[in-house]
Amino acid sequence: MTLDDRKKKILLAIIKTYLDTGEPVGSRTISKIEGLDLSSATIRNEMADLVEMGYILQPHTSAGRIPSDKGYRFYVDQLMSEKEQQLEERERETDEMKDMLVEKADKMERLLKQVARSLSVNTNYAAMISAPRYNINRLKFIQLSRMEANRIVAVIVVEGNMIKNQIIDIEEPIDDETLLKLNMLLNTTLNGMAIEDINLSIISKMKQQAGEQAGIISEVIDAVAESIKADEDLEIYTSGANNIFKYPELADNERASEIITAFEEKKQLTDIVYETLSHSDEKGIQVYIGEESPVENMKDCSVVTATYELGEGIHGTIGIIGPKRMDYDKVLSTMKKLSNELDSIFKKT
Amino acid sequence: MTLDDRKKKILLAIIKTYLDTGEPVGSRTISKIEGLDLSSATIRNEMADLVEMGYILQPHTSAGRIPSDKGYRFYVDQLMSEKEQQLEERERETDEMKDMLVEKADKMERLLKQVARSLSVNTNYAAMISAPRYNINRLKFIQLSRMEANRIVAVIVVEGNMIKNQIIDIEEPIDDETLLKLNMLLNTTLNGMAIEDINLSIISKMKQQAGEQAGIISEVIDAVAESIKADEDLEIYTSGANNIFKYPELADNERASEIITAFEEKKQLTDIVYETLSHSDEKGIQVYIGEESPVENMKDCSVVTATYELGEGIHGTIGIIGPKRMDYDKVLSTMKKLSNELDSIFKKT
């Protein structure tokens, strides 16, 4: 059996209606609403076919039909290819979005929180955003300064201007000259190096050159390692997790609890981010419907993600999580605009 | 009517039973379980009195009784005064807690997250912890370092060793000597000052002394101001918000959504922290039952908070939020131990 043009139309009509109402849709509804002028009986026949082909489901014999994951997938794919063409069309909405992002915030953290919030408020779904992740962590600058007699603070700047600090306690006071020498040593040796490249031989060589101050070298190296490690669990900001309560199919205790937990612990959101980043070259926006979801306990949800780029190999992810019966059209537009917006904000920086 | 000894016993019995079961408790249940050997009829009479006095409620005529806020308050007060005496008794539990906190974590953030987690896992309620708040923000150390030709990084350390960074772009390259001079100037002028005390006259005086580099002074001052401002909305870590789903009386959509939102947006948690800190001198632990809650949408919950001290005037708050029918006994113990534990961890530092 083949998905001919009429079947497609009917399928789309079913899905659209279901997105609106959230209730199984019957043959009569479709026969009336549509411009394709067919009797309910004909629709019924076609529907039976669509069930057989797996695009729609029947909760029970005498109920209407609801879209299956496969059905949603068809709808979304359709939508995505449409989007390709009419890229410009919704310029107006872009402007709306712009208002909400306000001026490119002074602090990255604040910007991200704001984006997440704007996304969840706009869509009425739960939203997340991951802080841009630096794939290659190259050291840019190291500076030790004496803060108190035997306490120095290490400032470590990595590519992308992420700054890390570490306070180091030392047993014996250190004089200005030695400090200067250490700074020179650290910078000349380590600048431009990726973290992975700092091996034992380099460290021991540095220690040798540092002479008496070898102990501090270790501490600094540790601090460097530490500051990179802390970055490994990437930061994720969320907003509007409570939106899931707006959708009865997700709001029962079991499901809601799982989703809320995911949003609080962020572990699973991290998985989503990694999944997205690993596919990010293919296409801007990714849609995971139901079972396709990268994480187990979102099998009843749809997850839409997009990546934004901050610079050379520095990516972040935005995502929204909602019911499978999601307003994909709106969500896709919003995501596309937002990810473009983010790109351009960061380009300007 | 007076709350005589027998009434007290019955009231406590009712509350304890209700804490266990979560269902209205009838006269027969009490008459059987207790060591006070009274018939159900007598209990009924007393119960009628307790209802009249406002300690318990009757959901409907033919149901058992449940504690009112006033009843819980009586119970908690009772419990608190008991706790005063038998302070040592539960040494064993302390040890259990210690295991969970693992070694005093390397990073404050990680420690706080861990504490929140341990608290929620231990109690099965939702937990929060606020990062220690520095009431008086005194500057301790400022350091400018050149990172690239015309980009310097400012490191600002305030009392309590909180470190802030700011990258400052400058139009013209700056030589080492000037940088050194600026550092001297900044440190000698600003060290030890509270943020509030840095007024215009000081700034203009500094600018004067800085000569050509006056522009940088402004930027640094801005950065200083900025780094303090960012601290104003205090950081709060949460854990186990999903625990509320374990308690049917909180798990219906309306209520759950409100609580989840509070935990996600943190605004209301902030209010709780302020409320707690403002009363923290009175007593270590505070219990807000139902309507007593500092925030509107936790009127169906009980909130238990405690403060911990990191040093001179530097306080933080831990809190748990759960149903009014909460295991206050366990929660109070846990909180007390935990806040002590935190105190001692920070003392050692």
Next chain:
DNA sequence: TGTTAGCACTCTAACGAGTCGAGTGCTAAC
């Protein structure tokens, strides 16, 4: 006078029967 047994009464939760209506599948006619 305080306590208790006993009993009628109240109210909810649970169950089952009956009804309604939306929707289906199938057949026969167009």
Next chain:
DNA sequence: GTTAGCACTCGACTCGTTAGAGTGCTAACA
């Protein structure tokens, strides 16, 4: 290939019944 028509299915809803837990009150008892 399309459609009208009809019997059938099944969940949602309503309503009356029942069971049981618990009460309040009264009268008897110590």
